Amino acid sequence: MPVYLESKIPDSLLAKKKAVIADLDGTIAESKLPIDSEMAEILLRLISHVPLAVIGGGSYEKFSEQLISKLPSNSDLSNLYMFPTNATVFFSFSHGTWNKVYELALSAEEKDRIITALRKVIDMFDFARPPKLFGPQIEDRQTQITFSALGQNAPIEEKRLFDPDFEKRKLMKRALEKLIPEFEIRLGGMTSIDVTRKGIDKSYGIRKIAE
Numbered sequence: 001m002p003v004y005l006e007s008k009i010p011d012s013l014l015a016k017k018k019a020v021i022a023d024l025d026g027t028i029a030e031s032k033l034p035i036d037s038e039m040a041e042i043l044l045r046l047i048s049h050v051p052l053a054v055i056g057g058g059s060y061e062k063f064s065e066q067l068i069s070k071l072p073s074n075s076d077l078s079n080l081y082m083f084p085t086n087a088t089v090f091f092s093f094s095h096g097t098w099n100k101v102y103e104l105a106l107s108a109e110e111k112d113r114i115i116t117a118l119r120k121v122i123d124m125f126d127f128a129r130p131p132k133l134f135g136p137q138i139e140d141r142q143t144q145i146t147f148s149a150l151g152q153n154a155p156i157e158e159k160r161l162f163d164p165d166f167e168k169r170k171l172m173k174r175a176l177e178k179l180i181p182e183f184e185i186r187l188g189g190m191t192s193i194d195v196t197r198k199g200i201d202k203s204y205g206i207r208k209i210a211e
Contacts, residue, residue, distance in 0.1 A: 017050045021206055024056030024066060025189050031156050032058070034066050044071065047079035053209040055083040055202045057188035059141045060091065068098075086186070087205025088143030088196050102208075104200055105142050110183075114145040114195045117179040121172050122147075128172065134158070147172075149191040159190040169193055 025031045028039055035043070046052055054067065063084050071077065077093040084091070090101040106114070118138055122128040127149075134151035149168070150158055163169050169187050176185050176193070184201055188194040 011045075011049060019051045019053060019209060020046060021053045021055065021209065023202075024054050024058060024063065028054070029066050031159060031189055032062065032066070033156070035070050037070075040070050040072075043080075044075060047077065051079045051081065051209070053081040053083060053205065055087050055205045057086050057144070057146065057192060057194045058084055060084045060089060063091075081209055083202075083205040083208075085141050085144040086188070086194055086196055086201055087208065088200050090205070090208060103143060104197060106145070106197065110197070111140060111145060113180055114183060115140075117176055118145065118147050118193075118195075120179060121175045124175055125168070125172060127168050130162075143196065145195045146188070147193040147195075148189075154191065156190075162191050164190075 022028055028043065029035045043052065054063070056063065058066070060082070063082050067082075068077075080093055082091040082098070083089065088104045090103075091098045092101055093099070115138055122137070130150055132150075134155065135148075135153035137148055137151055139146045139148065139152055146152075148154065149162055166187060169191075172193060173185050173187060176195070180195070182198060184196045184198050186194050186201060
């Protein structure tokens, strides 16, 4: 469930913070769903006092759909920073538009190695081949390859039931680490595994916003 800021927090306290960093799915929005109007108001109040960096596993398009499109078009978003695909891309807002600060794109060879390893691991575990898929299981997000056990568009109710204790994906993660140890492999959301270049993760994004 999204985590709402206490509405009684005084503005003076917010102003003392140097920055706030938040995940997207499961923190300020439900998994792959847009923020609601209350959260939009809270975020606008927050960025009027302090920089906010949102870091998540989703693509830039998902960030735009879930977050940006739900904020008023005339909002001052200069204090909002976006780090899609686990900080492999960084966007900042200035002069009325979003600008790409950096993008750590995977090469064609890197993508092929990751996708080949994912397919091998899917074949290793029966639970990774569910009877019904809601969209593709493997998605090329340019800077990240994402495996979604039930498909990219699975209903949130189905996602909650798949791997509530993370044990299924932990098995897959360990198998992937043996096949492609040169990449960063992490569990994402409720059904996903994200693969990026080594050393690129949410903590990398936090270091960048600190800089």
